[in-house]
Amino acid sequence: MIPRRIGPSLALALASAFLLGACGSSDDSGTGTAAPTAPAAPVTSATPDPAVSTPAAGTSPAAGQPATTAAVLTRAAQGLGSIVTDDKGLTLYRYDKDEPNPSKWTCSGACTKTWLPVIVPESVQTSGVEKSLLGTVHRNGETQLTLAGWPLYRYVGDTAAGQTNGEGKDGQWYAVTPAGQKSTVTG
Structure with missing residues (x-):
């Protein structure tokens, strides 16, 4: 009779050991190999999203994104006249290949690294900047912020x-004016 009891008892003991081992396997040292729980980096698409522009009140950006803009300001740039910047004074640009009506972005993949x-x-x-000219496009x-329908970039x-180092790059990138036009060289 004793051999019959050993089989089920052994199975129960192994199952208990397995469960206890699983409960006590946390790694408090911070050096474990578990996948990070931080949000993923921005996702970009090789094809543009033909989303329609909406008023500048959308969803909050995901963590880990490029710097967000809380303010859009106008300032004078030497040789360019009035241009638009973010709250840190960084120049905002528009891309000639994008489309303003409806807003459509075409810069994706490697383009968004620059x-x-x-x-x-x-x-x-x-x-x-006239608030009625501001909008967004879903990306x-x-x-993503738009001005007069044009998606904006840094x-x-x-x-x-x-700085305006991106002005005229590839003959398609221009600092944007408060009216959403591309900047032009002034005398």
Whole structure:
């Protein structure tokens, strides 16, 4: 009789050991190999999202995105006249290949490593820019700011306030004016 009891008892003991082992396997040292729980990096698409522009009040941007803009300001740039910047004084640009009506972005993939889409929070403050010209376009689940329908970007080559290093790049990137037009060289 004793051998019959050993089989079920052994199975129960192994199952208990397995369950206890699973409960006590947390790694408090922070050096475990578990996948990180932080939100993923921005997702970009090789094809543009033909979303329609909406008023500048959308969803909050995902964590880990390029810097968000809380304000859009107008300032004078030497040789360019009045242009639009973010709240840190970084120049905002528009791309000639994008489309304003309805807003459609075409810069994706590797392009967004050089030209950072301006991802915005729910509300945007303005100074010198007509608020009715501001809008947004949905970009892979995020909200990109538009001006007069044109999606807006920052240039990675602008590392300090007031720089306009992206002006005229590839004959398609231009600092944007308060009216949403591309900037032009002034005398």
